[in-house]
Structures are given as structure tokens and as C-alpha cells.
Amino acid sequence: MEEPEVHSHHHGGHSGHRWFDITASVCAMVVSFASLYLAIHHGHVMQEMAEANARMVTATSWPQxxxxxxxxxxxxxxxxxxxxxxxxxxxxxxxxxxxxxxxxxxxxxxxxxxxxxxxxxxxxxxxxxxxxxxxxxxxxxxxxxxxxxxxxxxxxxxxxxxxxxxxxxxxxxxxxxxxxxxxxxxxxxxxxxxxxxxxxxxxxxxx
The missing domain is CATH 2.60.40 (Immunoglobulin-like)
Structure with a gap:
């Protein structure tokens, strides 16, 4: 009689080590938040630079x-x-x-x-x-x-x-x-x- 085939189940993205998987997930979240913060900060910096340039142009065109x-x-x-x-x-x-x-x-x-x-x-x-x-x-x-x-x-x-x-x-x-x-x-x-x-x-x- 042939023995039944045994299929192993692979869980994508999981190493099989619980603490390692948790640490990897936390690191991914930290990187995502850091990237989001940098994007928002960059947007604010660009906006401030645009406003500063506008003020400078206005100041150099100010009549009295x-x-x-x-x-x-x-x-x-x-x-x-x-x-x-x-x-x-x-x-x-x-x-x-x-x-x-x-x-x-x-x-x-x-x-x-x-x-x-x-x-x-x-x-x-x-x-x-x-x-x-x-x-x-x-x-x-x-x-x-x-x-x-x-x-x-x-x-x-x-x-x-x-x-x-x-x-x-x-x-x-x-x-x-x-x-x-x-x-x-x-x-x-x-x-x-x-x-x-x-x-x-x-x-x-x-x-």
C-alpha cells in the first residue's frame, strides 16, 4: 500500500519564528512612519521656501x-x-x-x-x-x-x-x-x- 502524501504548508512572509516575524513587522512599520514623516517635512520645507521667495520678491518690489x-x-x-x-x-x-x-x-x-x-x-x-x-x-x-x-x-x-x-x-x-x-x-x-x-x-x- 502506498503511503498518503504529506503536503507541508508554507506561510508566505513568515519565517516560522514568532519573535523574528514580530520584530520584522515592527521595523517595517517604523520605516513606513519615518518615510511618511520625511515626505510631510519635505513638503513643509518646500512650502516655506516658496513663501520666503514670494516675500522676498514682494519686498524687492515694494513702493512707498x-x-x-x-x-x-x-x-x-x-x-x-x-x-x-x-x-x-x-x-x-x-x-x-x-x-x-x-x-x-x-x-x-x-x-x-x-x-x-x-x-x-x-x-x-x-x-x-x-x-x-x-x-x-x-x-x-x-x-x-x-x-x-x-x-x-x-x-x-x-x-x-x-x-x-x-x-x-x-x-x-x-x-x-x-x-x-x-x-x-x-x-x-x-x-x-x-x-x-x-x-x-x-x-x-x-x-
Whole structure:
């Protein structure tokens, strides 16, 4: 009589030694967790690097526009009153809007300003001005833009009133960076305020 065949059962992945199998399983889990941690950490590092690069690009493109006045000409004589915007930042500034007020009341042009401050109507006699609107202009870093120049009049009384303008005029300008980040600079404030978008309710100052 033939003896029945005896089939041995092989369990894949098992050595037959219980503690060895447990140790191998634990090691595999540790390696898996370590790989997962390294992948997550690498993702965080890459994200931080991307954010740092974005901040660096933004910082090197940051504009800073300020308002100033002067009552001297290029020779230092007190013969010209200038109203200026200057970009003191490191990136270009796009001027999106301006509001000029005299004693708290917005004016929309140089004629309106001079009529309000210094004359009963029309252009004050003997007073010459140069006007260059800043709206829509792009100021390079370090560039100064005179948006109004008034030359000294032969009429001393009139010039005295004109020369007193800086103390009674307030200027607000909204400007944006190349990344469409926007700020409002106000001659009454110490620093510009960041805004989501330039105001649309200003009495725009222009020609």
C-alpha cells in the first residue's frame, strides 16, 4: 500500500519564528512612519521656501509714495511753490487716484484750488502755474513728480496767500505695486495705510 502524501504548508512572509516575524513587522512599520514623516517635512520645507521667495520678491518690489511741498526754486530762491509726490520705495508705484482738499473741502483742479484760496473767480492775475496730473502715472523708485508748481506773483498780497497753501492743503494719494497691492498715503498721517483697493468715492484731483 502506498503511503498518503504529506503536503507541508508554507506561510508566505513568515519565517516560522514568532519573535523574528514580530520584530520584522515592527521595523517595517517604523520605516513606513519615518518615510511618511520625511515626505510631510519635505513638503513643509518646500512650502516655506516658496513663501520666503514670494516675500522676498514682494519686498524687492515694494513702493512707498510720500507727499511733500517746497517754496524754493532750483537756485534756492523763494519764488516757486511746489507740490510733489515721491516714490521712496524699491519698486515702481502706479498712482491710481488723488484727492486734494483745501481746509477740509475737496477741490478738483488747480483753478478750483486757487479760486477757493486766493481769488474771487478765474485765474488770479499775475500768477503762473504748471500742472502735471499724477493720476495714472507710474513712479520709478526714487522718482519725484511735481503735480503742481506756482510761480511767485508780482502781487505780494496774492503770493502771501498762495505761499500759505501748504498749511491748509491736505493730499491723499492711492498707489499700487506691480502685484496690485495698494496703499493710501495721507499728508496728515505718519505712514501709508494698506487697502484692498483704491477708494472709488474720492473727488478726484486732475486737470
Amino acid at each position: 509714495v510720500s507727499y511733500s511741498t517746497s517754496n524754493t526754486d532750483v537756485t534756492g530762491q523763494f519764488t516757486r511753490l511746489r507740490f510733489s509726490l515721491t516714490n521712496k520705495g524699491v519698486g515702481p508705484a502706479r498712482i491710481e487716484g488723488m484727492e486734494v482738499s483745501y481746509e477740509g473741502k475737496p477741490v478738483q483742479s488747480v483753478q478750483d484750488l486757487l479760486k477757493t484760496c486766493c481769488s474771487t473767480g478765474g485765474k488770479p492775475s499775475g500768477l503762473a502755474w504748471r500742472l502735471s496730473t499724477a493720476n495714472g502715472e507710474i513712479l520709478r523708485p526714487g522718482e519725484e513728480k511735481d503735480f503742481l508748481q506756482l510761480d511767485k506773483s508780482a502781487n505780494e498780497e496774492l503770493w502771501a496767500r498762495v505761499n500759505d497753501l501748504p498749511g491748509k492743503v491736505t493730499v491723499k494719494a492711492c498707489y499700487c505695486s506691480v502685484f496690485d497691492e495698494c496703499w493710501v498715503t495721507d499728508s496728515r498721517a505718519k505712514k501709508a495705510a494698506k487697502v484692498k483697493a483704491c477708494p472709488t468715492d474720492w473727488a478726484q484731483y486732475g486737470d
